[in-house]
């Protein structure tokens with residue numbers, strides 16, 4: 577604490593990202609990065625953009641990238657917003673749609689950044705408890721809330737809602753923005769993007785960080801009707817006109833159009849997820865049904881905190897959220913098949929040892 581800080585800064589509880597170790601010896605299954613590299617075509621586009629024109633500002637409207645995305649969804653350009661990672665877009669959305677309203681609602685177990693944005697922008701919020709199977713009861717979303725935020729698939733449970741459920745939420749709460757965060761949608765859920773045309777209160781947010789292996793490039797986008805997109809543009813242009821640099825715009829556009837690479841790598845992740853789920857179930861874990869590139873799992877007899885520490889000692893990083901309802905669960909990202917084999921070997925040993 578410093579006397580120079582504003583009251584807002586003193587009150588903040590910043591989001592704590594997963595560990596990014598400096599040495600590359602760990603098997604990193606803690607931050608849901610894609611184990612396969614970005615599209616080679618995207619890397620080529622980034623290299624090609626690395627030239628003298630970097631002295632010039634990038635396109636503030638990000639037209640080429642937004643057009644490519646709009647085309648895929650059969651929408652016009654004014655339905656698409658792009659930002660410096662989807663986290664930035666989520667921040668703009670909380671700022672632009674939820675401040676000064678009734679409390680916004682989201683599940684008690686979800687992406688913890690939502691609470692952080694609420695605190696940053698002074699947005700009141702109410703959490704809706706998931707049931708014992710970590711599922712959302714749509715009836716529990718309060719009438720008269722100031723907005724609804726749903727990660728679909730949810731993080732860190734991996735559980736997906738079907739589009740009928742999303743549509744039910746949209747029609748039951750027509751007066752507030754329903755923000756659907758689809759960071760993991762490409763690993764097995766249905767995108768609500770196709771509902772955008774019929775629902776003026778829907779904003780869908782996606783990212784290039786997970787299914788397109790570009791966490792390091794920082795690109796996300798949102799899809800919604802033009803009145804919602806315009807709000808985001810107004811905030812962006814009051815904050816930073818150039819959220820995506822030239823390399824990011826070129827790389828993301830190329831990655832978007834390389835659908836062959838995208839499909840091949842996400843299907844490999846999904847196949848490994850199935851192997852991981854079976855292997856961990858055999859070892860006595862309860863593994864939630866995941867539509868994402870991670871699983872949330874809990875062992876019947878070995879505490880999650882101990883497993884996380886012992887895995888780390890064996891060179892494998894996983895995510896453990898201390899305190900709260902998922903204290904005894906581990907979120908483990910889906911790596912390569914080789915990483916999955918190492919994980920199974922070490923987990924097998926740790927579980928055996930605990931059984932003594």
Ligand SMILES: *Cc1c(COP(=O)(O)O)cnc(C)c1O
Nearest residue numbers: 661662663687731759783785796
């Ligand atoms: C990873 C993640 C994001 C952030 O993605 P970036 O585009 O890298 O900022 C947003 N929401 C959820 C639920 C995530 O897991």
